[in-house]
Amino acid sequence: MTPRRVSGAAFSCTVIALIVSTLKQVGAPGSYGFLVLCSAMGFLLIHVWRRPILGRAWLFAVISVYLVLATPAAALHIADALTQYRPVPDLTRLPAADVVITLGGDNVRGRASETLRAHTAWPLARLILFGDDWLQGQLLEGGIPAGQITHDPRPPNTFEQMVAVRDYLKARPHEVTAVVASRLQMPRIAAIADTMQLHITLLPSPADVEPPRAGTGRWLPRYTALRISRDAIYEQVALIYYRWKGFTQGG
Secondary structure, eight states: OOOOOOOOHHHHHHHHHHHHHHHHHHOOSSSSHHHHHHHHHHHHHHHOOOHHHHHHHHHHHHHHHHHHHSSSSHHHHHHHHHOOOOOOSOOGGSSOEEEEEEEEEHHHHHHHHHHHHHHHHHHHHHEEEOOOHHHHHHHHHTTTGGGEEEEEOOOHHHHHHHHHHHHHHHTTTOOOOOEEEEETTTTHHHHHHHHOOOOEEEEEOOOOOOSSSSGGGGGGOHHHHHHHHHHHHHHHHHHHHHHHHHHSOOO
């Protein structure tokens, strides 16, 4: 039997799928899981494969990269290079929304604060929440009436959440709809919305803690900056994966 030849495109797609699957299980560069995986590789090089010089060099490189990713200057440079989305300074300048849809995910505190800001700008707008109970609790504590919130925790991922948004808009095509998601995730949201031909207002939410952009503090490593680096890198890989799967279009 003649062995099947794998095309370069098929091989690339397989590699992308493997990378995304690994990142979902372990975490993107900048996560604790990825750090543990890389550290284990270093210890294997030193103690199992008897390559102490290579192993120590590997561990030194991993720690150095993590320290760089944890500096606000590096984190903001990575995030700003991968997304141009920022929270809208004055929501009242946008068309008044009939409904605000908040997508659950990383940087949940930032999503909650942006949703509360949208409620202040458009107090009569209904709210649909695709997120967990904690996020719903934050919105209730922030003053949004319970009767104004429709909570649906079922969509398990970004694409399924956007499918739910599409289904909602099909049933109510004349409503002005705003969607809240992390500014780091928003390129993927925008790409899906363009592919689905959804007419929505995008409300990018800030990170849970935005690191300093000026002063000596931007050179001092901190965990909040490491999280921004991690989320930005993951979102870029996820966007490439979505294009490969056909969830989004374009390059």
